[in-house]
Amino acid sequence: MIFEVLTIFPSIFETYFNTGILKKAEDKALVSFRVFNLRDFTHDRHKQVDDYPYGGGAGMVFKAEPVIEAVEHIREDNKNRKVIHLSPPGVPYSQKKAEQLRDSCEAMLFICGRYEGIDERIKCVVDEEISIGDYILSGGELAALVIIDSITRLIPGALGDENSSREESFSWGILDYPHYTRPRRIRGMDVPEVLLSGNHEKVRFWRRKQALRNTLIKRPDLFKDIKLDKDDKILFDKIKEELKHEQDKGN
Numbered sequence: 001m002i003f004e005v006l007t008i009f010p011s012i013f014e015t016y017f018n019t020g021i022l023k024k025a026e027d028k029a030l031v032s033f034r035v036f037n038l039r040d041f042t043h044d045r046h047k048q049v050d051d052y053p054y055g056g057g058a059g060m061v062f063k064a065e066p067v068i069e070a071v072e073h074i075r076e077d078n079k080n081r082k083v084i085h086l087s088p089p090g091v092p093y094s095q096k097k098a099e100q101l102r103d104s105c106e107a108m109l110f111i112c113g114r115y116e117g118i119d120e121r122i123k124c125v126v127d128e129e130i131s132i133g134d135y136i137l138s139g140g141e142l143a144a145l146v147i148i149d150s151i152t153r154l155i156p157g158a159l160g161d162e163n164s165s166r167e168e169s170f171s172w173g174i175l176d177y178p179h180y181t182r183p184r185r186i187r188g189m190d191v192p193e194v195l196l197s198g199n200h201e202k203v204r205f206w207r208r209k210q211a212l213r214n215t216l217i218k219r220p221d222l223f224k225d226i227k228l229d230k231d232d233k234i235l236f237d238k239i240k241e242e243l244k245h246e247q248d249k250g251n
Contacts, residue, residue, distance in 0.1 A: 001106065001152070001155060002031070002032050002034065002081075002106060002107035002108070003031060003032070003107075003148045003151075003152075004107060004109040005033075005035045005036065005110050005141075005144050006038055006067065006071070006074075006109060007035065007036070007038060007139075007140075007141055007144075008037065008038050008039060008112075008114060009139070009141060010036075010037050012141045012145075013033070013141070013145070014035075016149075017033045021152060021153060021158060021159065022148070022152055024158070025152050025158040028157060028158070030152075030158055031158070033148075041067075041069045041070040042066050048063070049063055050062050051063055053116060057116070060115040060116060061115060062113055062114065062117065063119055064119035064122050067111060067118060067125070068121075068122060068125050071122075079106055079107045080105045081106070081107040082101070082104060082107070082108050082127045083125055083126050083128075084109065084111065084128050084129070084130055084147075085113070085123075085128070085129045086111065086112055086113065086129075086130060086132075086140030086147075087117070087129045087130070087131060087140070088131050089129060089131065090129030091130050092131055093130050093133075093146070095150070097130070098147070098151050099154060101147070101151055102154045108148075108151075110140065110143075110147070110148070111126065111140065112139055112141045114138070114140075132147070173222065173225065174214075174223075175215045175219055176211060177207040177214065178210055178214070180192070180195060184196070192206065209239065212235060212239055213239050216243065217243070
């Protein structure tokens with residue numbers, strides 16, 4: 001997978017692309033990264049990428065011409081590439097979307113805006129708009145890193161343990177189960193006995209139950225998009241009864 005970024009701040013990506021899982025994935029030739037400076041596609045001596053908005057208003061707007069020229073230049077290799085504009089009105093990003101993107105192309109180019117946005121006419125070279133949430137950031141760079149990181153984790157071989165990505169929050173459509181490591185006791189708080197039992201089936205059941213419980217308590221909205229199997233439905237009903245009992249006991 002080739003990840004490409006078009007930005008006016010290339011240095012933002014240098015450290016992150018050379019750290020942790022992204023660096024390991026690159027060393028294994030599973031991914032590669034290319035960062036393009038939008039200013040390299042301007043033709044004035046000031047390398048201006050923005051201008052005042054037509055119709056007035058606060059702030060500056062990215063000019064369309066440098067963006068269009070940059071995308072056309074990058075596309076010259078004729079790879080199966082998806083051009084993504086990171087923008088608040090875009091499709092909400094999710095684990096499911098990450099999986100779709102991983103399987104949809106061999107290269108992704110992320111256009112990172114700044115200021116008040118980008119001239120609408122870049123839509124002639126954009127395949128898709130994506131938003132990582134209903135909040136305001138200073139630019140698209142952080143959004144690009146979020147998406148690149150999450151997709152890299154889904155590429156076979158990128159993680160040391162192939163089960164890791166399957167067992168993380170949202171990979172099942174629900175939140176993750178609680179994690180524990182040594183020591184066995186900290187300030188009177190013990191590791192659950194089942195995790196010390198050595199019984200893999202009991203551990204698996206406990207983790208599934210705790211994941212469902214976590215989701216029911218913290219993100220019940222996720223269940224509207226989850227199709228539980230017969231065993232999970234039984235477990236889900238049992239968890240609801242337990243939570244109701246705990247609530248009644250606390251009142």
